Structure formats: structure tokens, C-alpha cells
Amino acid sequence: MDPVAAKYIAAGLACLGMGGAAIGVGSVFGQFLSGALRNPSAADGQQGRLFLGFALAEAFGIFSLLIALLLLFVL
């Protein structure tokens, strides 16, 4: 296979990982919302943990985007 074509295919495949991050972020906010609706008075105190979970879940999507960007522009 042409190495340049392989590079572009690899960059596209690397972006698939962002779908996993989307599931993770959706799950974090969805679970928070379902918990928050059951006990709204406790919801405000958990915002730090909500965003920590969101950041951790999104970090992995960012890593896959980073791989895609590295493949496209650096390697």
C-alpha cells in the first residue's frame, strides 16, 4: 500500500477512538443528571467530581485526536 495513503487511513482510524470518549462523556453527564434529579439538594456539591470525571473521560478522546494530528502533520 502507498505509505501516504496508509497514513491518512491510520489518521482516520485513530479518530474512531473519539467515539468512545463520546460514550464516556455522555455516560458521565447522564448518570449525574439521573442522580441529581433524585436528590437535587446534593447535586451542587458534586460538581467538582462531575467535571473531574468529564475531564478524565474526555482525555482519552483527546489522546486519539492527538494521534490523528501527529500522523497527519508530524510523522
Add this chain to the structure above:
Amino acid sequence: MNPIEQFELSTLKTLGKLGSYNFAFTNSAAYMILSFAIIAGVTLLAMRGNALVPGRLQSSVEVVYEFMADTVRQSAGEEGMKFFPFVFSLFAFILVCNLIGIIPYTFSVTSQIIITASLAILVFAIVIIYGFYKNGLGFLKLFAPSGVPGWLMPLIVVIEVISFFARPLSLSVRLFANMLAGHMALSIIAGFVTLLLGAGVWGILAPLPLAMTVALEALEALVAFLQAYVFAILTCIYLNDALHPHH
């Protein structure tokens, strides 16, 4: 229409050379000065009267202040309030830069990786330096959470160290990638309007991507606020680790 074109730096005035590096006043620097001027101008103008019953401008600045103060207090505790000026400046700078960026034909400062990486490294350095300054070597307990069985500890320490050093990377790339992707999506979909208008009978479909551009613009305004907020709250959470490393 090239979607990358909007991120190009252009030199407004060359200041000189240092070795092989070219020092220049670019459009990026100009927009940073503009956003600083907007923040300083609006805040000073709003608080000039310092009225007990605030007017419209003063109360909007107070709302932003109270909002950030609550965020810092909730996620870093009362001790974290000594970092409030830092977190508030970060939030205001990123928010205003993002909001200037979504105006068409302007330059978005936060879509440059070097800007976001500098901000993230600043946060990371403050967390490490303040953590060691306040707790001494006790700061290293951050990597060894309590209540973990002994045989699992080596693995947990490795994972915690990796996740600690991935923080500046994910903090900077999150803001950069969100702004970059949003602006590229906007210009690609706006490009469909001109493509359809130039395609004869398909021109009747041109209002569809136009409407989508308007909707995306609204989404981008939300993202601009949300990313500034996420950057600020993650800064607070990381500062909380430096203040209270025993978790």
C-alpha cells in the same frame, strides 16, 4: 475556501531577530491585547461607581465574579480562595478570547496550541511548586491514595503518576481542539452555501447550510463559555490536589 486559513498568523510588525528566532508583533498578540483591554475596560468601567445597589453593568460583572468565587470555594475549599485572582483571570481571558474568536473574520487566540499549552504549563507548574512548598515531600502522597491494598499499590502509583503528567497535555489540547474543530466545522459548512449557490438549480438548497451555520454559531457560543469554565474548574481541582494531597 480553505478551512485552515483562518488560523494563520500574520506579522503586523517585525521587532527584530534573536538568533534564528523572529520576534514580531502578530495578529495573535494584537487580539490578546484587545481581549485584555476588553476585560480591564469592562471591569473598571462597571466597578467605577461601586454603588451599593448595582446598575446593569455592575451587576453583570458581579454575577461573573460570584459565579467564579462559588466555583473556587466548592472545588478547592476556603483555602483555595487565595488562588481566586489567578483562576478568575484565566477564566476571563479564555472566555473573552473564545467569544472574540466566534465573530466572523476575527482570529481566535485559543485555537493556537502554543497559547493553550503555555496556560496549561503555568497551571501545572503552580500546582507542583505550591504543592511541594506547602506540603514538602508529603505532596507525593498524592500518588498513593489511602485505602488501597498493598499488593495493588505499585500499579496504582504508576497509573496515578501517568495521569498526573497527562494533565497539562489534556488540559491544553482540550481547549485547543474544541476551538479548532468548532471553527473548522463553521467554515466548512459556510463553504457549502457558496458551493450550492454556484451549482445552478441546487442553489435552492443553499438556505439549509446557512441555517445550520447559524445554529452552529449558537453552539460555538455555548462551547466558548463551557471550555473556559472547564479550564477554570479543572485548574481549581488541580490546585485542590496541591492544597489537600491526602485523598
